[in-house]
Amino acid sequence: MAFFLALRNIYKNIKNSAIIALLIAVICFIFFLGNAVIEKSNMSLHQSFNKSLTGDVVIQKKGDITMNLFGANTPVIDDFFEIPVLTAFDAIMELVSAEKGIAGITAQVSGRSFVDFQHVRETALLCGIDARSYFTMFPGIILEEGRYLHNGEYGAMITSERAKRIKSQTGLLFKPGDSLLLTSGGVYGFKIRDVPVVGIFSYENPGLFMNEIIIIDPQTVRVLNSIQVASSSEIELSDDVVYLLTADINDILSMDIKNSQTEHGAEGFSTEYLQTWLSQSKPRSDAVSSGGGWNFIIINLEKNIDAGSFINSLNIKLEPYNAIAVDWRSSAGTSTILLLLIQVLFNAGMFLVCIAGAITVINIILISVFRRTREIGTLRAIGASSSYISSLVLCENIFLSAIAGFIGIFAGLLFINWVNSLSFVIQNELVSSLLGGDILNLVFIPRIALLSFVLSVLLGVIVSIYPIYVTLKIEPVEAVRQG
Secondary structure (H helix, E strand, O other): OHHHHHHHHHHHOHHHHHHHHHHHHHHHHHHHHHHHHHHHHHHHHHHHHHHHOOOOEEEEEOOOOOEEOOEEOOHHHHOOOOOOOOOOHHHHHHHHHOOOOEEEEEEEEEEEEEEEEOOEEEEEEEEEEOOOOHHHHOOOEEEEEEOOOOOOOOOEEEEHHHHHHHHHHHOOOOOEOEEEEEEEEEOOEEEEEEEEEEEEEEEOOOOOOHHHEEEEOHHHHHHHHOOOOOOOOOOOOOHHHHHHHHOOHHHHHHHHHHHHHHHHHHHOOOHHHHHHHHHHOOOOOOOOOOOOOOOEEEEEEOOOOOHHHHHHHHHHHHHHHOEEEEEHHHHHOHHHHHHHHHHHHHHHHHHHHHHHHHHHHHHHHHHHHHHOHHHHHHHHHOOOOHHHHHHHHHHHHHHHHHHHHHHHHHHHHHHHHHHHHHOOEOOOHHHHHHHOOOEOOOOOOHHHHHHHHHHHHHHHHHHHHHHHHHHHOOOHHHHHHOO
16 A cells, blocks of 8 residues: 555656656666776776786785785885795695695796897896796687797797887897897896797786786796795806806906907907807706795686685685785786775765765655645544554655666666777777776676665665654644645
8 A cells, every 4th residue: 555655656746756766866877887897897807817817816925015926016116126035935835735626826936127139128027937837827828929938948938019019119020039138137236138039929818017028937037036046956066167266356357358359359248249158058957947936826716716715714824934815906916906996986986976865865855745744644643653654755765766776777788888889999008908908898797787776775765764754753733734
């Protein structure tokens, strides 16, 4: 009975009812559309990083500064930040390998350097990998030319985007077999390495910085980062090296000059001689590739394993090793953290919009209640209970809110289809990385639609509380006074 009476009241006050429905529909539309875009971005970033770079969980050394796979998450100190090494790598690997629900596990040592090729200099993010497990863990790495880096091999792989940039700047087609000159400097001095490129690859869905990555053997990164790794094998030193350890500095300089003049004529030392020497002085193939000198352990989980619960459980066990497990978002870097911040700010703004909208709707409902004083007083006079009066007002507002929720979601769906039909090209690199491509493509997400509908109904309940209180204050005598 109350429901049909509520429908009648809505029809009788169609103008006020339409305004209330429109306000709630607009709020629902904005909430649905904004969160759908953010969730689409979140899904795209997760797929991109999970399948290509970060996995589900990353173990790193515990510290006061949060960091990603290539530096600090705080831009102000990132240029001065050195990624710490996992000091208990072997013990942590043994601990993690015994955990249930792990689909894959690998290790990474990271670094930064300058890359030189034919007078073109660029910066690069170095990803020193354990090739035995790295490529099987990340199907998002697509081989374009050449081959994948082998375990224990001295070499590197560059992205097709970097190869295209090199061609556009030099006019030369970069191909596997060519070499790159990597240089780095720091408190331990200047490091330089000439590294052959064995393959060119691309990422299935590259993030903001992923095209700057060079996949490389871990020992080269350790050398460029001045990371010392102990080895249990015996190392034999040649007579020349033994002599250098004990010789006087003047004798060494004289020897270098003499050798340079003998082998290269009067010109002496040259950049060509340096590059030739570097190409011949590559690290030993049996150099340490495991057992230490790693910055991160990367883990992929089975589909039925919740990452949050796994991380919480693992961090308790990692406490004695001064290490911590973080999710993909923390290890992916600033783009994912920026998206999380956008989501928080957007929903905080929506909260304020909901408050403003609710105040407006309450005022409209109160006007409607005052206009119906005689009707409500009459109902009270013939014995209508407080619960009946309350349910009458509540039914009206919930029904209006539900209709408004459907309208807002349907309008959002139409808007999404309209935007997708435009095939809008995104020019900004940051925005395109957040949305998962250069073409703007939005998706309908049922979970967000359900949340939007729940929000609209919840607003209907909230805006009914004060008007119900006012309605219950109306006495039967008011009906008599108004005739």
